[in-house]
Amino acid sequence: MLALENYLVLSAILFSIGTIGVLTRRNAIVIFMCVEMMLNAVNLTLVAFSRYLGNIDGQVFVFFIMTVAAAEAAVGLALMIAFYKNRESIDVEDINVMKL
Amino acid sequence: MESIFFFVVAAVAVICSLLVITCKNPINSALSLVMTFFCLATFYVMLDAPFMAVTQVIVYAGAIMVLIIFVIMLLNVKAETVKPNTHAVLAGSAIGIFSMFLTVWFLLKGSLTGATGSMSPQSIAKTGHIEIIGKALFTDFLLPFEVTSILLLVAIIGAVILAKKRI
Numbered sequence: 001m002l003a004l005e006n007y008l009v010l011s012a013i014l015f016s017i018g019t020i021g022v023l024t025r026r027n028a029i030v031i032f033m034c035v036e037m038m039l040n041a042v043n044l045t046l047v048a049f050s051r052y053l054g055n056i057d058g059q060v061f062v063f064f065i066m067t068v069a070a071a072e073a074a075v076g077l078a079l080m081i082a083f084y085k086n087r088e089s090i091d092v093e094d095i096n097v098m099k100l
Numbered sequence: 101m102e103s104i105f106f107f108v109v110a111a112v113a114v115i116c117s118l119l120v121i122t123c124k125n126p127i128n129s130a131l132s133l134v135m136t137f138f139c140l141a142t143f144y145v146m147l148d149a150p151f152m153a154v155t156q157v158i159v160y161a162g163a164i165m166v167l168i169i170f171v172i173m174l175l176n177v178k179a180e181t182v183k184p185n186t187h188a189v190l191a192g193s194a195i196g197i198f199s200m201f202l203t204v205w206f207l208l209k210g211s212l213t214g215a216t217g218s219m220s221p222q223s224i225a226k227t228g229h230i231e232i233i234g235k236a237l238f239t240d241f242l243l244p245f246e247v248t249s250i251l252l253l254v255a256i257i258g259a260v261i262l263a264k265k266r267i
Contacts, residue, residue, distance in 0.1 A: 007143065017117045017196070020193050024184065030121070070163065073168070077171045081262075081263050082263060
């Protein structure tokens, strides 16, 4: 069996790539996908710890994270559609007023 | 053998996630992200969590990515033509890489000790992964499970209210 560090380092790399994407991209949908990637990196950490500690609780947490990600996808994409209707753009630089 | 397989799949996962943040066209990013999700499902199988792998493929690679690609095509998002701000890209990458090295340093410095639970590959093979998860979900985590249903209800109502012009 592989050492736990392999999974944790891979998860850290994926999380950092997601962070870089969130900080550098300007397309709101791509930023959203990077957030999903960060959530998945955390899921990998939880499943790896759950396996190596012999405790199922980590995998139950992964379920709740998946639920939150699904809710976030529904609400976030609805927000983007509403924003696109107003501004004809999903560039985050254009999101600079609260009310139109 | 297992480590060779791990490193090949890990390389594919990292390359695909790099493609997600470098592709100009959002559709290409989305498809690379699907590939990353499949690689993570492979890792769940390697970690003796087959049900998590199935859920990963169905929920993430299936439902959420279909929703994202649907929105990309609905809004007809074009590839980015504006040149990105170089200073912002440099600063963001520096922060990300710094945090990565910090995390890896802490990971390699620490060591894993402490309680080992009752779950083992033998017990998973004997009773089944779904049964173990179901028992935990419906006994220890019953209240969070019920609260999750309220969260999903709120998400449905919120999505309808946001996307509809007048209710």
